[in-house]
Amino acid sequence: MRVLILGGTTEARRLADVLAAEAPHVHVTSSLAGRVTNPTRPAGEVRVGGFGGPDALAAWLLAHRIDVLVDATHPFAATISAHAARAAAASGTDHFALRRPGWPADPRDRRHPARSLADAAALLPALGARRVLLTTGRQGLAAFAAPELDGLHFVVRTVEPPEPPLPRSAHILLDRGPYTLEGETALLLAHRVDVLVTKDSGGPATAAKLTAARELGLPVVMVERPPAPEGVPEVPDVRAALARLGLSPGTCPAAADTCP
Template sequence: MSAPRTVLVLGGTTEGRAAAAALAGRDDVRVVSSLAGAVRSPALPDGEVRIGGFGGAEGLAAHLRAERVAAVLDATHPFASTMTANAAAACAGTGVPLVVLRRPGWTPGPGDRWHRVTSVAAAAAALPGLLPGSAGRVLLTTGRGGLAHFAAVDAAFWIRAVDPPDGPLPARHELLLDRGPFALDGERALFEAVVPHVLVTKDSGGAATAPKLTAARERGVPVLLVDRPPLPGGVAVEPTVDAALARLLGD
């Protein structure tokens, strides 16, 4: 009997954990999930787990060779552009097959008041134009990174993140430490309590954090939506776990 193929799953997303669970049930696969370590108490996937970076594309390539990795599934967050670029470069340099698993982004529906921007910095620059001056109230759900861009905005912020953020923060802010998925009733209650003038968020896609968009639509709250960074050219991309695994394993 041949040794199991080693499949490296990058990312601790919901889709990454689902892929690891599916692979862990196979006798012909050894699944190893790699988590960045950005979250203090991550939900651990099935199978083997490593936590921490690789040291850029060269470090990842060395890891692929040392561990004789047969295939890589990039199931990182849609905004983890550095890791995705490193995976594309490392796999191209080693000849290891790579499939990028990306849930579809969100699309606006009737009643949505979305303002798309290209980055968190662009969202911070556009935000004052949507606020009634210093009395403005902002629900900020872009995560713990990049919050320094909002430090100079004169408004009251409610910042939702999994872990406490580092670095400069707006002078007036309240931290809402919580982890998705978020139910619609809970998001409605949050909007009722905060009464935001603007919701600032990233186009993460998926159902786990989409209810905030419904709550914003119901209350007529405009949304500053940060677009996803572009994917490296030439990579294979699939929108679902089943499709990604079928392409990756040739099943």
């Protein structure tokens, strides 16, 4: 079996690691977009960079005799997921998405949904925001650089340096999860944050900020996920992905940090 994993996420790396270690009959290739300077490389074969669109990806799938395409990209990588769906259909390649669930709401949350980054920015004045922790990634920050938000101060946390334009008053914090509740609480207090803005990325690595905001009584502006391509089967975790590939549960080691 030849498997291509469109990766970059923790789940993608774990799936590749398990397949490489526990399924010798599977040849796994992971594709990374190349946007992170020093990514953690998964086991198996790794390629870096885009394919050049859905037609080029379809041709690559056929040329490399890929049996299964696993879209394990970030839940907000809508363009890549759409290209994967089109390429799989065009090439006749089996295809499914490994997509972790979003963060469940808690009755104690002060959560405000937003359909986009622009909608999230528009909500801030009505929430009385003065100091904002922004954890939406390094792209799309122009939405928070609007003149009507010039009176707000943003703590912008990203893995890589963010792309301009940036908010007029911004403190850039380069950091990578996983994060702890103690660390997130200390960050919110040290920067006197009164509103958290984030995407509904899901997963435990960055969930502590939501618990910290809840315990401090802070509002959270949550950008909703873009719609997934229609007709593409989804699985929520690595165990389910292994089952979808026809591998027995015993293939997945017991260690929680290897295969959740």
